[in-house]
Amino acid sequence: MGQQISRRLFLKGGLATAAGLAASGIPGAAAAAKPDEGKQLATLLDIRKCIGCEACVEACSEVNFEKYPDPQKPFPKMYPNRVPVEDWSEKKDVNDRLTPYNWLFIQHAEVEINGEETELTIPRRCMHCVNPPCVKLCPWGAAKQLENGISRIDSDICLGGSKCRKVCPWHIPQRQTGTGLYLDLMPSMAGNGVMYKCDRCYNRIADGEVPACIEACPEDVQTIGPRDEIIKKAHALADEIDGYIYGENENGGTNTLYVSPVPFEELNKAIEKGKGKPHLKPVEDTMAQANNLAAAMFVAPIAGIAAAVGKFYKRTK
Amino acid sequence: MDHGQSNTRAISLPGRWFYLITVFFLALSGFGQMPIFKRYYIADIPGLGWLAEFFVTHYIHYLVAILFLAFTVYMIVDYLLSKRKFRQTTATGYVRIALLAGILASGIFLVIRNLAGSNFSSGFIIFLDLSHLGLVMAFLFISLYCLVAKKQWTTVR
Numbered sequence: 350m351g352q353q354i355s356r357r358l359f360l361k362g363g364l365a366t367a368a369g370l371a372a373s374g375i376p377g378a379a380a381a382a383k384p385d386e387g388k389q390l391a392t393l394l395d396i397r398k399c400i401g402c403e404a405c406v407e408a409c410s411e412v413n414f415e416k417y418p419d420p421q422k423p424f425p426k427m428y429p430n431r432v433p434v435e436d437w438s439e440k441k442d443v444n445d446r447l448t449p450y451n452w453l454f455i456q457h458a459e460v461e462i463n464g465e466e467t468e469l470t471i472p473r474r475c476m477h478c479v480n481p482p483c484v485k486l487c488p489w490g491a492a493k494q495l496e497n498g499i500s501r502i503d504s505d506i507c508l509g510g511s512k513c514r515k516v517c518p519w520h521i522p523q524r525q526t527g528t529g530l531y532l533d534l535m536p537s538m539a540g541n542g543v544m545y546k547c548d549r550c551y552n553r554i555a556d557g558e559v560p561a562c563i564e565a566c567p568e569d570v571q572t573i574g575p576r577d578e579i580i581k582k583a584h585a586l587a588d589e590i591d592g593y594i595y596g597e598n599e600n601g602g603t604n605t606l607y608v609s610p611v612p613f614e615e616l617n618k619a620i621e622k623g624k625g626k627p628h629l630k631p632v633e634d635t636m637a638q639a640n641n642l643a644a645a646m647f648v649a650p651i652a653g654i655a656a657a658v659g660k661f662y663k664r665t666k
Numbered sequence: 667m668d669h670g671q672s673n674t675r676a677i678s679l680p681g682r683w684f685y686l687i688t689v690f691f692l693a694l695s696g697f698g699q700m701p702i703f704k705r706y707y708i709a710d711i712p713g714l715g716w717l718a719e720f721f722v723t724h725y726i727h728y729l730v731a732i733l734f735l736a737f738t739v740y741m742i743v744d745y746l747l748s749k750r751k752f753r754q755t756t757a758t759g760y761v762r763i764a765l766l767a768g769i770l771a772s773g774i775f776l777v778i779r780n781l782a783g784s785n786f787s788s789g790f791i792i793f794l795d796l797s798h799l800g801l802v803m804a805f806l807f808i809s810l811y812c813l814v815a816k817k818q819w820t821t822v823r
Contacts, residue, residue: 432705480782486720488700488799490792496785506792510701516720539702601782635721636780642728643777649732653739661747 389479389498390554391579391604394472395586396616398568401455401470406444408565409453409474412550416504417441417450418543420527425536432541435524446625447473449525449545453562456626458619460611469609469616472562472570473627474547475500475521476596476603479576482635483513483522492544498576498604501548506530509542518600518635519627522546576604583608601634676753676820677741688734689809691726696802698723731773738766745820752823758812759819765805772798 420438427434437443441450453474460469481500484492491506492513502513502522508531514522522544531540550560558564563571572582583594583606595613596606607629609616617629677685698717703709709718716722745753755763772794779786779794786794811817 429706431707480780485780486699486724488795490788490795493788493791503788512701512720515701636782638721639725639728640781642725642732643781645732646728646735646774646777649736650739653736653741654743656736657740657743657747660744664748 388496389576389604390573391477391498391576391606392549392560392563393572393574393579393583393586394570394605394607395572396469396471396570396607396609397590397592398570399455399470399472400568401457401468402567403444403455404565404567405472405562405570406451406453406455408561409547410444410451412553412561413452413548416545416548418504418525418528418545420525420542421532422527424527425532427541428537434526435542436526437523438525438527446623447521447523447546447627448625449523449543452545452547454626456620458616460615460619462610469611469619471607471616471620471629474562474605475549476519476599476605477547477549478600479602479604480600480634480636480640482516482518482600485636486516487513495551497554499549499551499554501551502544502546504529504543504545507543508534508540509544510540511544513544516635518632520624521627523625576602579606595629599632601637676745676749676818681737681741684733684737688730688737691730692734693802693806695723695727695730696798699727728777731777735770738770749820753820754823755820756818758808758817761808762805762812762819765801765808768801769798769805772801 418438420436422438424434424436437448437450440448444451444454446454453472456471456473458469458471460467477498477500479498481492481494483502484494484500487502488510489506489508491508492500492502494500507529509524509526509529511522511524514520514524523546524542524544526542529540529543531542534540550558550562553560559573563573572579574582580597583597586592586608587594590608590610592608592610593612594606594608596603607613613629613631620626620629622628694717697703699720701720703714703717709715716726775786775794776798778784779791
């Protein structure tokens with residue numbers, strides 16, 4: 350009987366402990382594993398400088414066209430019927446939103462600066478989060494984060510389930526049906542193509558070059574460098590122009606920092622938002638809640654040992 | 667000293683239910699890491715909408731994993747301290763222990779992978795993802811076999 354009671358006590362105690370830990374969270378776990386901000390490369394975008402010429406958009410397409418999908422048609426019949434076909438292969442020229450063939454586009458915002466109606470233009474692409482949920486939550490490891498902070502999706506492995514798009518706070522990755530590994534597995538039953546997004550020209554960076562969008566910009570809107578330095582520059586610029594920063598803390602921090610002369614709340618209201626057109630809202634750290642539980646996971650075995658040893662001593666007394 | 671009763675049972679009834687419920691929710695929330703529940707209408711069933719919410723399934727998976735980990739360690743230490751003299755692990759018990767060890771190890775590495783600043787190689791992450799899933803599938807099949815064939819984890823020496 351003593352045994353049963355002690356197990357019940359353990360179960361109750363375990364549940365209470367877990368509930369307590371879940372409720373309080375242990376911020377130390379997430380905080381303890383800080384990324385090396387000297388290694389991660391970030392970009393700073395000075396929104397004032399952008400003239401919306403789309404030179405960056407064109408350069409992105411020119412440099413990355415070899416990475417674009419070449420889907421096989423007709424697409425395999427997918428079950429059940431609710432599985433949507435997403436086909437951009439006939440709309441490759443669309444450049445007013447993100448698509449599998451357009452990884453960078455310009456957003457327009459009509460805002461008032463010093464009483465004057467002004468149009469601001471904002472280059473938008475993947476934010477390259479410091480702890481990217483698209484990478485961390487991909488069930489196959491198809492999305493990966495490089496040491497330099499770039500997150501990219503491996504088109505040879507991706508099955509196109511679009512989980513990355515759903516967990517991305519900005520819903521950046523875009524799907525093309527009819528391409529990729531799923532065609533060789535069970536195309537009717539699982540997968541739906543490949544997800545595409547900006548890989549910040551990882552291959553160019555590996556060769557010592559800068560991303561095409563940065564190189565092509567006639568106004569030097571973007572600066573690239575180690576994240577810690579870029580954060581300092583962003584703050585210096587924001588102080589200088591009495592401006593605002595986006596990306597330093599969004600989703601726990603991203604490797605894309607925007608500096609704007611108007612609050613991002615206003616910019617967010619002014620831009621067109623929707624599918625393939627990301628917002629500029631504040632974003633909480635989406636990975637933090639579960640990561641704060643990680644510490645409890647390391648405490649759990651100790652609780653188990655303590656309960657068993659406690660029971661043993663109680664019985665042998 | 668209540669050795670008589672404790673020797674005939676490897677696990678109490680509440681413990682057994684605790685184990686079954688945690689394994690059930692771990693498997694459910696674990697499979698929920700793949701985008702399948704919405705596709706196959708399971709998340710449309712009233713009360714199961716959360717299965718299509720990846721951050722919810724992720725959080726629940728962690729939460730139940732904490733309980734399961736504590737329980738597993740408790741069972742192992744309790745066996746070593748109190749039951750080993752009277753009960754021995756069966757062959758299917760060893761198989762399940764080995765599979766669980768692999769699941770827990772790969773799971774712990776995946777938890778570390780999810781922390782900001784973790785820097786595992788892409789190949790290792792793919793290995794972790796696939797081995798975690800593969801081991802769980804094997805564990806569930808073996809567990810089903812043991813349930814049908816009435817195979818226990820331990821038997822009386």
